[in-house]
Amino acid sequence: MFNLVGLVPLLPLAAFAAISLGVWRDRRLSTYVALGGIGLAWVIGWGIFFATWGQSGLVEHPFRQTLLSLPTGTSRLELGFQVDPLTGLMLFMVPFLCLLIFIYSRGYMAGDKRYSRYFAYVSLFATGMLGLVVSDNLLFLYVFWEIMGLCSYLLISFWFEKPSAYRAGLKAFLTTRVGDALLFLGLLLLYSRTGTLSFAEIFREESLRHLAEVQAGLPLLGALPLSTLIALLVFGGAVGKSAQFPLHVWLPEAMEGPTPVSALIHAATMVSAGVYLVARMFPLFAAAGPGNAAMNTVAFIGAFTALFAATIAVAQNDIKRVLAFSTISQLGYMMAALGIGGYVAGVFHLITHAFFKALLFLGSGAVILGAHHEQDMLKMGGLKSRMPVTFWTFLAGTLALAGVFPWGGFWSKDDILNEAFHSDLWIIYVVLSLAAFLTAFYMGRQVSLTFLGKPRSHEAEEAKEVPMVMQAPLMVLAVFATVLGLIGVPEDFPILGPILGSNPFHHYIGEMLALTGAHPVALPVNWLVLGISLTLAVGGLAAGWLIYGRKPLAAGQPDPLRARLGPVYTVLENRYYVDEFYQATVIRFSLWLSEVFAAIDSRWVIDPFVNLVGRAGAALAEILSRADSSVLDGAVNGVGKLVRAGGRGLRQVQTGQVQDYLLVLVTTVLLLLAVFLVL
Amino acid sequence: MEEILGTVPLTWYLTVSAALFCIGLYGVLARRNAISILMGVELILNAANLNFIAFWRYVGAADFDGVVFALIVMTIAACEATVGLALIVGVFRNRRSVDLNNLDLLRG
Secondary structure, eight states, rough: OOGGGHHHHHHHHHHHHHHTGGGGGGGHHHHHHHHHHHHHHHHHHHHHHHHEEEEEEEESSSEEEEEEEEETTTTEEEEEEEEOOOHHHHHHHHHHHHHHHOOOHHHSTTOOHHHHHHHHHHHHHHHHHHHHHSSHHHHHHHHHHHHHHHHHHHHHTTTTTTTTHHHHHHHHHHHHHHHHHHHHHHHHHHHHSSOBBBHHHHHHHHHHHHHSSSSEETTHHHHHHHHHHHHHHHHHHHHHTTTOSTTTTHHHGGSSSHHHHHHIIIIIIIIHHHHHOOOTTHHHHHTTTTOOHHHHHHHHHHHHHHHHHHHHHTTBBBHHHHHHHHHHHHHHHHHHHHHTTTTHHHHHHHHHHHHHHHHHHHHHHHHHHHHTTBBGGGGGGOHHHSSHHHHHHHHHHHHHTTTTTTTTHHHHHHHHHHHHHHOHHHHHHHHHHHHHHHHHHHHHHHHHHSSSSSSSHOOOOOOHHHOHHHHHHHHHHHHHHGGGGGGOTTTTTTHHHHHHHHOHHHHHGGGGGGGGTOOOOOOOHHHHHHHHHHHHHHHHHHHIIEEEEEEESOOOOOOOOHHHTTHHHHHHHGGGGHHHIIIIIIIIIHHHHHHHHHIIIIIIHHHHHHHHHHHHHHHHHHHHHHHHIIIHHHHHHHHHHHHHHHHHHTTTTTOSSSSHHHHHHHHHHHHHHHHHOOO | OOHHHHHSSSHHHHHHHHHHHHHHHHHHHHHOOOOOOOOHHHHHHHHHHHHHHHHHTTTTTOOOHHHHHHHHHHHHHHHHHHHHHHHHHHHHHHOOOOOOOOOOOOOO
């Protein structure tokens, strides 16, 4: 089974190649090729996942398949694929979600003029993510990472006729590039110090210890263990890809792409890649001991992002934008969990979140399609009766995201909060709890505004349920969002714990911690934490319902929170003016810098210098040309003229008259005779 | 015959010969008609012949060098006259003239 791991990314890649090389002419065939590629990848992916589920020892000795062996002077750089529990878990999640999203796309993209191209791009996108999770080294990971960056650009600006869409694509690409550059630096640093990029080599005990002991002196920051420095650089990449503060600005704009793409980016691929990267490199983060600078940075940025994005989500009216900020917030959760050492909790949330967030995005896509491309929630309402399947599945996703017992998000979020509660950083716990409340609140608000009450616009009035091809993925995802959390039920949870086995997920993924030398400890169920988290979730949903659902808004009525919160609401609505801040600082600075460089190029230095050289050359050529035509040509012509003049003079002698010659002869003889006689 | 020889010194012959040569040279240089020039050339040759004979008679009668030379010159003169006249005839046929002023094709 494991031998087929290389096929997982290659199948969608083959689909991409086939579609872009000719199949695109036939839309129907393109769909089948794309679905076939991802479908086979899904089958193999699940095969590998179930094979890893029961197998122990994969952490210390992961299955590895070397694809390339590049000679690098004295050593060889081995690049290939690997299978271990983390990879297996991602292979459970990624291809399955991709497949569902592909199926859903058939309905959502039907009739689009670039239908085939869409399927080519999403296949390549799936290649990027699948390749990323099966890579056994950072170089491959980086390559697939960049493929995803490219695809996100292509897909976000898929409807490039809209100026906002191509700008959003550009923004996503450039913003994530900032992170990518840091990741690449980390990669280079790691390679220069260890001479290897493969995970198995880096995570060997002695190389980790070596990295943790060597100090890297940095200006301003002082001495840091090398492992921490590299981990921070790697985290920079994750911040860009997983849209953590301060590089979160691209994710809401990514809503400009088709909605299935949003689901793909927000759930199955792209943003998960950042969390996956941190999880994958976790031994490196943890190398310098618990609570080191790298881990704390991850924890604080994650927690801050979780709360920061949740507050923004409260004041957004675009149905997808709310979900976008929700994604940022939930990714912050995962990061925070990893940062405080809650490895299992973080990865658990990554998986459950992927499913319910995909569900929510596909559900919002269904709403948008059903409501004739209306995205403003204030203009929706009353869709519950018009789109029942969408409503009930969306509700399942909402309960999962809010963390209501027993939906998926409850277990993973509670896991994270439990970890945070028991960590040294109590502030993280407080921040995450607040974020949990806000999460429930904005989801309650969203459901109330979208589905409850009466339609507030003509579009919502006429909304229709989406076709079956889109409903089916929603239903499948709703089931998964509801029950998936049960694989991670704590062992000592009453009734459910014993029934569901002794927390199989924890044992499965917890093994990965062996690389850090730690033993996975499943925290006991803390009823205080659990009670608070459940209260916050239900309370948040209730608050959302009380404000928006009990007394439905009338058409054109502003958000009631606007009046109550005043300027705070405006700040939230404008996303803390982070974009404006970047516009005023980073972007303006870049533009200014580029103008300076343009001026250096075209006005001050380069062009004038080039022109000067050109002019000097022309002047020199002019002088040389003059010298040539006057001196050289003069000499040559002079010789010619001289010869000619001489000839003209001499030819006078040749009269042609034979008597003249004779006369000369006689005269000469007489002269010679005279001379002879005289002398 | 002997008396004449005895009374006429060599110088006289040479003088006549020189005069003859000069007349011929003048003819060659001054005349424009090609035939006249040919005639001048004959005079020059005959002046040379006269010299040969005179010197043979007065100086070196022991052998027959001078006589032989004179005979050869006469033969050559005959040939020369033939060839010269033939050339002149050819020129005349081409140019309808034997005036040397017109024969200047080699003028530079």
